[in-house]
Structure formats: C-alpha cells, structure tokens
Amino acid sequence: MPRATSRRSSRGYVPGLLALALVLGACGAGQPDPVTEQGEGLHSLYLVVFWLGFAIFAAVEIAIFYMAIRFRRRKTDDDSLPPQIHGNDKLEIAWTVIPAIIVVVLFVLSWIQINDVQKVSAEPQLTIGVEAFQWQWNFVYHDETLASGEPVTVKGALPDEIPTLVVPVDTLIQLDLSTEDVIHSFYIPQALYKLDVVPGLDNRFDVTFTKEGRFRGQCAELCGLSHSQMVFWVEVVSAAEYEDWIAGTKSEAEAELLATTACKPSGTKVEVVAKDIKFDKKCLAAPVDSPFEIVFDNQDEGIDHNVAIYTSEEAVTAGEKALFQGEIFKGVDERTYDVEPIAEGQYFFICDIHPTAMTGTFNIAPEG
Amino acid sequence: MATTEVRPEAPATDAGYVTAPYRARWFRWFTTTDHKEIAKMYAVTAFFFLLVGGTLALLIRTQLAAPEQTLRLPGLEVTEQVYNEMFTIHATVMVFLFLTPMLAAFGNYFVPLQIGAADMAFPRVNAFSFWLVPAGGIVLFLSYFAGGPAAAGWTSYSPLAGPQFSPGNGVNLWIGALALLGMSSTLGAINFITTIFKLRAPGMTMLRMPIFCWNMLIQSVLILFSFPVVTAGLLLLWIDRNFGGAFFDPANGGNVILYQHIFWYFGHPEVYILILPLMGAISEIIPVFSRKPLFGYKAFVYATLAIGALGTAVWAHHMFTTGAIDVKFFAATSFLISVPTGVKMFNWTATMYKGKIQWSAAMLFAIGFLSMFLIGGITGIFNATGAVDSALHDTYFVVGHFHYVLVSAALFAMFAALFYWFPKMTGRMLNEKLGIWQVVVLFVGVNLTFFPQFALGLQGMPRRIATYSDGLGWGWLNMLSTFGSYLVSVAILLFIINFFWARKRGAIAGDNPWDAYTLEWATTSPPPYYNFDALPPIRTERPVFDANHPEIAASDEDYDHRVSSSTP
Known part of the structure; x- marks a missing residue:
C-alpha cells in the first residue's frame, strides 16, 4: 500500500529531542531537589540513569523512525523485492554485549546506592x-x-x-x-x-x-x-x-x-458544671482519706444530670456499684454532694444519665 | 507450486467429516470446538471487556482530572469507596478479561494455522477454556449485586484484603473469578504446548516455526509456572477470609510478605505472558511489510527463551520498598532482562533496514508499538535500579511505565495484529485510511495520557489515590492525561466503526493479500473448517514466501545452509 507523504527530514527530530532534553535537564530531569543526604545520592544515580536512558531512547527512536521513513516504499518503486538479509551474527553479539556492559555498570552504581540507603546506624542521634x-x-x-x-x-x-x-x-x-x-x-x-x-x-x-x-x-x-x-x-x-x-x-x-487525667487536689471543695450535656472539666481531684464535697451546678434546663464515681470505666460498663452516687436532678439547679473518704487512686466519674457523653477522671491523692 | 497433500482422501463435497457439522447458528456458537470459532468468541469477549475496563478507566481519569473533586454523574458518585472499587475492577478486567483472552484469540486462531495443523490438540478442552472466561467475568461482576466488589487493588495485598479489613463478598468473588480465569489460562497453555509439540506439519521443525508460535510456546510455559502458584496463594487468602486460616495474618504468626512473594511470582511473569504473544505478532508483521525476512530469527528464539527464563526470577522488584527482600539480587535480574529485550528491539529495527516498507495501517501500528515499547522499557530501567525506585515505586511513574507497556505498546501491537490478520479471519480488508487515522489518534492519545504520569510520579503523586490537594501543581498534568484518555477512546471507536464497515463493505481479501510468509496464508480467507487442502513444502521459516518467490531461494547462496541448519 504505497502512500505518498510529504518528505520530512528525520534530522528534524534531533533538535527537537535536544530541546526536550534541555527543558528536562533544567528542572532536575523532573525529579524534585533532594532535601536529605541520602536523597542526594539517589538523585545523582537518577540523573545517570536519566541521561543514559535518554541517550538510548533518542538513538533508538531516531533509528526506528529513520528506517521507517528512509526505507518506505515509494510510488515510483517497482514490485521487485529488496535484498533478503537474514541477519548478522556480529551485530547480534554487539547489541547483546554492549547493553550487557551498560547494565553491569548501572548495577554497580545501584549497588553503591542500595548499600547507602539500607545503612541503619546502631547509634542514631x-x-x-x-x-x-x-x-x-x-x-x-x-x-x-x-x-x-x-x-x-x-x-x-x-x-x-x-x-x-x-x-x-x-x-x-x-x-x-x-x-x-x-x-x-x-x-x-x-x-x-x-x-x-x-x-x-x-x-x-x-x-x-x-x-x-x-x-x-x-x-x-x-x-x-x-x-x-x-x-x-x-x-x-x-x-x-x-x-x-x-x-x-x-x-x-x-x-x-x-x-x-493528672489533676491534683486543692482543698475539700470540688466544683463542676454541666452544660450542653458536657462537664466543664475532664479531671476532678480530692484529698485522700478525708471527706469532701462536690458542688455540682446543672445548667441544662429541664435535663437530668448527676455526678457518680466508679472505680474505672470498665466498672461502669460491667454494671458495678458506684463508690458514690449523687442525686439526679433537673437543671437549672445546684446541689452540694457530701462524699465519704475514698482510698488513694485514680477513679472515673460520669453522669449516670449520660454515661458516654459525660465522663472524666477522678483522682484521689495527697494534697499539695 | 509443489504441495504436500495433507488430506488426500478428503471428499470434494461438503458432506464428509471435514466440514463443520450443521447446526443452527446460535447453537453452534455454544457447542463449537473449532479453534477458529473459539478464537472469534475469545476476541469478541475480550473486546467487550476492553470497553468495560476502558469505561472504568475513563471514569477514573475524569475523577482525577482536577484536584479535590468528587465526580458526580447521574446514578454514580465517585466516593473513596467507589474509586477504590473502580481501579480494582479496571485492572482485573484489563489483565484477566481483556488482554489474556485477546491473546488467547490470536493464539487459538493462528497457532494451528501457522504450524499447518487442522485444529488444537484438545478441541473440547479448548472450548472449555473459552467458556471459563465469561464464567469468570460473570462471577467478578456478580459482586456488584452482592454487597459491592473488591476494593483492595488487583494485587489484593493481605491484610487489606483479609477478613478484618475487607469484609463482605467482594474479595471472595474476586478470588473465585481469578480461580476460573486462571484455570482457563492453564488449560489453554497445556493445549498450546501440546499442539506446538505434537501437531506441527511435516517439515515444520522447531527452528522453522513462526516467531509468533515460539512466543505462544514460551508464554504457555510461563503460564504453567505462574498461574497454579497464584491460584494456590488465592486459595490461602480464601481460607484466611472464610475459615480463619491466618496464613497472612501476622497477629497469629502469619506473614504478609509471603502473600506478596506468591502474588508477584505470578504477577511479573504475567507481564511477559501479556506481551510475548504481541511481540510475536510484531515479529510477523514487520518483516512482511518490510518485504524482507525477520532479521536474526535465531536471535529472536534465544531472546524469547531468555526473557522467559529471566522473567521467572525478577518478581520481587515489585517489592523493593518492603524492606524484606534482597534488593540487589532482584535489581541484577531485572537489569539482565533488559538485554534480551533490547536484542528484540534492535532486530525489529534492523529488519526494516534496506526494506521496501509498505506504510499500511498494520505496519504503522507496528512502528507505533516499537516506539511505545521503547519508552516502556527504558522507564523500567529506573525502577530496576532498586535505589532510584525508592522514590518512584507506587507513584504515577510506575503507573506510566506499565501502562506504556500494557496499554500503549499492547494496543498498538493488538491493532497491528488485527489489521494484519483481519483479512484472514473474515475474508475482507479493514479500511486502510480509517486505520491510519486511528494510528494518529491513538499515538497522540496514549502519549498524552501516559507521558504526564511520569512527571506526576517524579513529583510524588502516589498511585491509587482518589483525589489530591490543590496547590501541588498536579492539576494540569492530570487534566492532560484525562484528555488523552478520551482520545484513546476515540481511536478505539474508530476501530469499531472500521470493523462493522469492513464486515459488510471491506474489499475482498483473497488468500494472501499482503504476500505474507507463513502457512496461514496458504489457505483460503477465512480458512475452511479443516484449515488446509494442501500445504506447500516447509523448508524454511517462510514456506509461503518460498513457494511464491522460488527465484529468491534459487538465487540465495545461503539457502541450503539455512534449510539444513533448521533441520533437527
């Protein structure tokens, strides 16, 4: 199927490819500038592979298009067959050995970089x-x-x-x-x-x-x-x-x-406010081995709240009895609960009506 | 011309055993064991799935066209979940339901014809192999109606694809589909190997066999090495998912790296499984349209063997960044495999030297293949270093690299083969002008789609992300890529138009419209049920050429040597 096409010089590819190479080279061949010591080594290997790859790409691509254009069948051609070349052993050896040498060199360069990035220091800073x-x-x-x-x-x-x-x-x-x-x-x-x-x-x-x-x-x-x-x-x-x-x-x-979680007690009066189904504090604390009072201000109008102390969060889910359970009442109102002494330790407080939304840590610790 | 009578007793009428038994047309498609009809069914099925996978690709590209967007179409919102499903199914469809069956189509149609056989060695197994493909496709797409498809990527790494992180039926059905499709390929491979070893016509020695058949042979051996392994691995994943196997669950003493080894022990040979037959087809097309023999026939055979052998020893270069493999060993084997690949490249180019190259659509597609495969190959060198790969792995650089091989190169080779062999398969020629338009659109399309992806990957865009932030400078490159993907679909549409046009109005092809070399051109187009009435003598790798151009053999000083050196 001969086709008449405008003759395009295959030499036109060379400046085009060179221009592309310059543009790419100007911006680190597409790779960002490395910001680490290890990255600098990797980038230098990248540049070697890039320029080698680019050279091979350009050479072979030019060869392909040169062959395809130079040896195309023209309108003026007769039907005779071109020379029937079956191969050339020397060329086969050449284009096996030369790429093999190139990849061995690349492998050695890679080896060095692989060692470098795989190094794991026993004493990092x-x-x-x-x-x-x-x-x-x-x-x-x-x-x-x-x-x-x-x-x-x-x-x-x-x-x-x-x-x-x-x-x-x-x-x-x-x-x-x-x-x-x-x-x-x-x-x-x-x-x-x-x-x-x-x-x-x-x-x-x-x-x-x-x-x-x-x-x-x-x-x-x-x-x-x-x-x-x-x-x-x-x-x-x-x-x-x-x-x-x-x-x-x-x-x-x-x-x-x-x-x-780490609040410390100061005095025997503990103040806490409930508003919008939230406690104002995530941590409360009271002195060890002494009775104390909780001043609870419920500011949620018409909503039931209280304060109850349990040994832990798990104790609540397990349905264990509270160490202390304050009276449940509707807002807006305020109650003062009197609490018996509790042994030293970290406890958990909740509102029994809102056991997931209203929780916190209750520390019983020596004062000061 | 001198001929070898293959069926001297064949009756001249249609009544004998050599004709297809008469059945209703629709029924025949379900019961046929003829390799040519099975091949056509493979091709149509594969093309259908190309359109399915391609639609998914367009959706993926459209989603990524601009930063921070969620694509909304009537009835479809591309959420993160939908996006993950789409790229998983896209890759699975393209690898297992498009490319693999498409190659099986070429192999099925042309291996028996090229070696002068009447059919494949096991025609019923052949039919079974084909029917497993739609079965696998149905199982895969059933997942859309059973709680959503797999979304763990086509690699389905554990633990992401395990019971805890991918509950539901998606991955189970994905495993089922791959088991069916793997069985299809494995049975097909056994069939091809047997056919090639046992059914070659008298005179068709191994070293006179068309390079396409050599590639199908090596591909089949690779399939036998790799598919049973991955099927076993997927079975382990299945047990993990459904029966608490914990093979890949580190919490219970399992090993997640083991899964990657099993998967890529299959996954890398799979790349060669997908490209070798296409390399074979290119090795048929370039000589015919250059009007010369293939440069370095034996070098091609050795290179193909070397690629097959090395191809089973490079798999862990997909795992360079796991920190759990010997990077240097796999860097070395990965570098080495570029040598035989380069040998093929140089031989194809040298075949054109001093030729009289017909710029037919098939040849232009083949040149496009060379050009694209070169880019795919050279970008592979970057990954093979093991060191540079630590920047590039799992970024769009890798996406660009393997799409240059498996889309750009593979599509060019596939269309080259379709333009070359369509006349033989249908008796009519595809439209050359439309074909050349398709070459141009496809060339611009694939380069616009995949070249910007190298830049994106170098800048650090990871693969498989549903979207990306504004202000990274990735937007315009993604937009280019998306625009390119639309052009690719225009090119495919042009082929569909050409196909339907040619079926009705294409020029009548005749037996050998290209003055081609191999045995499929020694029979009618399309060939009869039993393939050949008679075969020309097979003295070299170009029996039909020798028969049609006796003057060349007579004037070739080297002819006798080539004949004797290819005799076992």
Whole structure:
C-alpha cells in the first residue's frame, strides 16, 4: 500500500529531542531537589540513569523512525523485492554485549546506592517512631519523655488533624516504622525515598535532612478507604528551634495531661458544671482519706444530670456499684454532694444519665 | 507450486467429516470446538471487556482530572469507596478479561494455522477454556449485586484484603473469578504446548516455526509456572477470609510478605505472558511489510527463551520498598532482562533496514508499538535500579511505565495484529485510511495520557489515590492525561466503526493479500473448517514466501545452509 507523504527530514527530530532534553535537564530531569543526604545520592544515580536512558531512547527512536521513513516504499518503486538479509551474527553479539556492559555498570552504581540507603546506624542521634494506622500517622519521640513517662507524641486524625513531623536539620535521624493494621508506605517525595510500614516487620531507615523547610509526605501503599488522605508534613528546623519546639510541646502536653487525667487536689471543695450535656472539666481531684464535697451546678434546663464515681470505666460498663452516687436532678439547679473518704487512686466519674457523653477522671491523692 | 497433500482422501463435497457439522447458528456458537470459532468468541469477549475496563478507566481519569473533586454523574458518585472499587475492577478486567483472552484469540486462531495443523490438540478442552472466561467475568461482576466488589487493588495485598479489613463478598468473588480465569489460562497453555509439540506439519521443525508460535510456546510455559502458584496463594487468602486460616495474618504468626512473594511470582511473569504473544505478532508483521525476512530469527528464539527464563526470577522488584527482600539480587535480574529485550528491539529495527516498507495501517501500528515499547522499557530501567525506585515505586511513574507497556505498546501491537490478520479471519480488508487515522489518534492519545504520569510520579503523586490537594501543581498534568484518555477512546471507536464497515463493505481479501510468509496464508480467507487442502513444502521459516518467490531461494547462496541448519 504505497502512500505518498510529504518528505520530512528525520534530522528534524534531533533538535527537537535536544530541546526536550534541555527543558528536562533544567528542572532536575523532573525529579524534585533532594532535601536529605541520602536523597542526594539517589538523585545523582537518577540523573545517570536519566541521561543514559535518554541517550538510548533518542538513538533508538531516531533509528526506528529513520528506517521507517528512509526505507518506505515509494510510488515510483517497482514490485521487485529488496535484498533478503537474514541477519548478522556480529551485530547480534554487539547489541547483546554492549547493553550487557551498560547494565553491569548501572548495577554497580545501584549497588553503591542500595548499600547507602539500607545503612541503619546502631547509634542514631535521634530516633522517632512512626506509627501508621487507617488513616493517619503518629510520630513518637522516644528520646523525649513527659513527667508521666510517656514519650512526646504528635497525633494525626481524620479528617483535619494532619500531623507534622518536626526534626532538626543535619541530624542523623532513625525512623522506626510500625503498624498494627494493614500495610502502609512512608513516603516523602523530596527525600526521594519511601519504605513500607508492614505489620509484623521492624522496618527502620536513617535519614539526615540537609535543608530547612516544610515538606509534604503521604502514604504510598493502598491501605483502604481513605488512603488518599494519609498526608503528613515534615518540618525541618534548626537545632535551637527544635529544642524550643520540644520544650513547647512538652509543656503543652503536660498542661493537657493535667487538664485531662493528672489533676491534683486543692482543698475539700470540688466544683463542676454541666452544660450542653458536657462537664466543664475532664479531671476532678480530692484529698485522700478525708471527706469532701462536690458542688455540682446543672445548667441544662429541664435535663437530668448527676455526678457518680466508679472505680474505672470498665466498672461502669460491667454494671458495678458506684463508690458514690449523687442525686439526679433537673437543671437549672445546684446541689452540694457530701462524699465519704475514698482510698488513694485514680477513679472515673460520669453522669449516670449520660454515661458516654459525660465522663472524666477522678483522682484521689495527697494534697499539695 | 509443489504441495504436500495433507488430506488426500478428503471428499470434494461438503458432506464428509471435514466440514463443520450443521447446526443452527446460535447453537453452534455454544457447542463449537473449532479453534477458529473459539478464537472469534475469545476476541469478541475480550473486546467487550476492553470497553468495560476502558469505561472504568475513563471514569477514573475524569475523577482525577482536577484536584479535590468528587465526580458526580447521574446514578454514580465517585466516593473513596467507589474509586477504590473502580481501579480494582479496571485492572482485573484489563489483565484477566481483556488482554489474556485477546491473546488467547490470536493464539487459538493462528497457532494451528501457522504450524499447518487442522485444529488444537484438545478441541473440547479448548472450548472449555473459552467458556471459563465469561464464567469468570460473570462471577467478578456478580459482586456488584452482592454487597459491592473488591476494593483492595488487583494485587489484593493481605491484610487489606483479609477478613478484618475487607469484609463482605467482594474479595471472595474476586478470588473465585481469578480461580476460573486462571484455570482457563492453564488449560489453554497445556493445549498450546501440546499442539506446538505434537501437531506441527511435516517439515515444520522447531527452528522453522513462526516467531509468533515460539512466543505462544514460551508464554504457555510461563503460564504453567505462574498461574497454579497464584491460584494456590488465592486459595490461602480464601481460607484466611472464610475459615480463619491466618496464613497472612501476622497477629497469629502469619506473614504478609509471603502473600506478596506468591502474588508477584505470578504477577511479573504475567507481564511477559501479556506481551510475548504481541511481540510475536510484531515479529510477523514487520518483516512482511518490510518485504524482507525477520532479521536474526535465531536471535529472536534465544531472546524469547531468555526473557522467559529471566522473567521467572525478577518478581520481587515489585517489592523493593518492603524492606524484606534482597534488593540487589532482584535489581541484577531485572537489569539482565533488559538485554534480551533490547536484542528484540534492535532486530525489529534492523529488519526494516534496506526494506521496501509498505506504510499500511498494520505496519504503522507496528512502528507505533516499537516506539511505545521503547519508552516502556527504558522507564523500567529506573525502577530496576532498586535505589532510584525508592522514590518512584507506587507513584504515577510506575503507573506510566506499565501502562506504556500494557496499554500503549499492547494496543498498538493488538491493532497491528488485527489489521494484519483481519483479512484472514473474515475474508475482507479493514479500511486502510480509517486505520491510519486511528494510528494518529491513538499515538497522540496514549502519549498524552501516559507521558504526564511520569512527571506526576517524579513529583510524588502516589498511585491509587482518589483525589489530591490543590496547590501541588498536579492539576494540569492530570487534566492532560484525562484528555488523552478520551482520545484513546476515540481511536478505539474508530476501530469499531472500521470493523462493522469492513464486515459488510471491506474489499475482498483473497488468500494472501499482503504476500505474507507463513502457512496461514496458504489457505483460503477465512480458512475452511479443516484449515488446509494442501500445504506447500516447509523448508524454511517462510514456506509461503518460498513457494511464491522460488527465484529468491534459487538465487540465495545461503539457502541450503539455512534449510539444513533448521533441520533437527
């Protein structure tokens, strides 16, 4: 089926390809600038593969189109057959051996990089636990503990709490990946690296950020419904800023803890308010071995509330008897309950009418 | 021309055993064991599922066209759940219900014809293999009416696909469908291997066999190696899901990495299972339209064997980022497999050298295949390093890479084969002009669809995400990709129009419209029930060419050597 077509010079491809190469080369051949020490090595290997691949691509693509155009059947051709060439053993050997040498070189270069990124230091300067779950991340700073002994933790939650992993620059950090549910993958595009978070596997990797800034990360392994929302941020800061951040986060966490579970008693009068089916406090405290009173202000008009103390949350669900049960009454009103002494320990208080919505910790502890 | 009588006693009338037994037309389709009719049913089924999988692809691309959107169509809201279901079913359909049966169609029609046989070795098994395909399709799509389909990806990694995180029937029916489709492929592979080893015509030695048949042979061996393994793995997943097996549940001593090993031990050979027959078809088409023999026939045979052997030893490059495998070993094997693949590429290109290339639609599709497969192959080098892959794995770079192989290259090769063989299968020619338009639209379409995906992947867009934030700069590249996918569907529509046009009005083909080389062109178009009245002598890999151009053999100094060196 001969077809007359306008003659296009196959040499036209060369400047076109060169222009494309320049555009690509100008922007790191498409890959973002690495922000980690390990990423720099990976990027340099990427560039080698890219330019080698580009050269082979250009050469073969030009050969294909050159052959297809140069040796096309023309209108003026007769029906005679072209020379029947069956092959050439020397060429076969050449185009087997030369690519083989190229891939051996590439393999050696890869070997070096693989060793580099797989290196796991026995003594990293900082170890951070990365806990993946459906569908967010927690970052656990094992080296920084609160007064309670708990490590400093940044928690993520759907839909809006996107966690930020704050790390100091130029520090050898080891990220220790763990998950209890499905497989996830911890991926920071600008680190040019990812490692899967696999239940049952102790996956960890070393990373040293060399640039300060805010970088995006995301789960890269399909992990169910909201896989696409498993986004996190990495904030690389100076060592001093990191110390400030840790101190700030610690005091915030301590304050939060104080307000929720670690409050201390001050006097024998405990005040609590109920409004909009909520207690105003998550933690109440009273002195040990002494009677005390609870001043309960029910501000919900026409709604029954009370305050009752149980040994634990489980005791409520198990239907155990309360240690103390205040009178149930409608708002707006106020009652003062007198409570017998209770032994030292951490207890649980609820409103018996709203046992899931209105709960808190009740600490009985020595005063001061 | 000298001929070998294959059925000297065949009666001249239609009354003898050599004609198809008469049955009502609709009934015949359900009972036929003729390899050509089975092949047509495979092809139509596969094309139907191409449209199903393609529709899903268009929905996926439309959902991703702009950041932070939820596509809403009448009766369909693409929520996260729906999105996860769509890409799971899209991949399953394209791999198991489109490409695999389409290749089975080509193999079924042309392996017996190319080796001079009257049918496949086991015609009834062949029919059974085919009917398992619609059965598998029905089981897969039943899940839409049984609580929703699988949504754990076509890989169905455990524990995500396990009982705790994918409750319901979706994954169970997915496993059932794959078991049926795997059985179809396995039985088909046994049939092809037996046919090729036992039913070759006198003179058709292994080294005179068309490269397409060689590729079908190696593909079948790969199927035998891989499908039973994955079927066993899926059975374990089934037991995990339904009977508390805990094979892949780390909480009870199971191992989630084991599942990945089993899956990819099948999954990577599967890629070669899907591309080898198409490489075979290309190896038939390029020589015929270059009017030359294939450059380096034996090199092709060795390269195909090498790809088959290495193809079973690269699987864990899909698991480079798990932290649980020997990255270097699998980087080495993955690099090595590029060598025989390169050999094929160079030989195809060299076949065109000094030829008289007819720019027929089939040939232009074949050139498109070379061009696209090259991009798919070179981007594979990035992943093979194991190191660079830690950035690229599970991003759109990988999506672009395998779609260049399994969509861009595969579609070009498939249409090349359809344009080349359609005259033989129907007796009529497809419209060449429309075909060339299709080449252009498809070329622009696939490159627009998949090239931006490399850039997206490099910038860090993970695969399988239902949407992405605004302000990442991914929007316009995704929009380009989506626009490209619409062009691809226009190209496929052009083929459908061409198909129906050609069935009624296509030019009458005759026995050998391309002056082609292999035995399928030594009979009528379409061939009779028993395939051949007579065969030409088979002295080289081009028996029909030798018969039609005796002057070439006479003037070829090397002819006798080539004949004797291909005799066992």
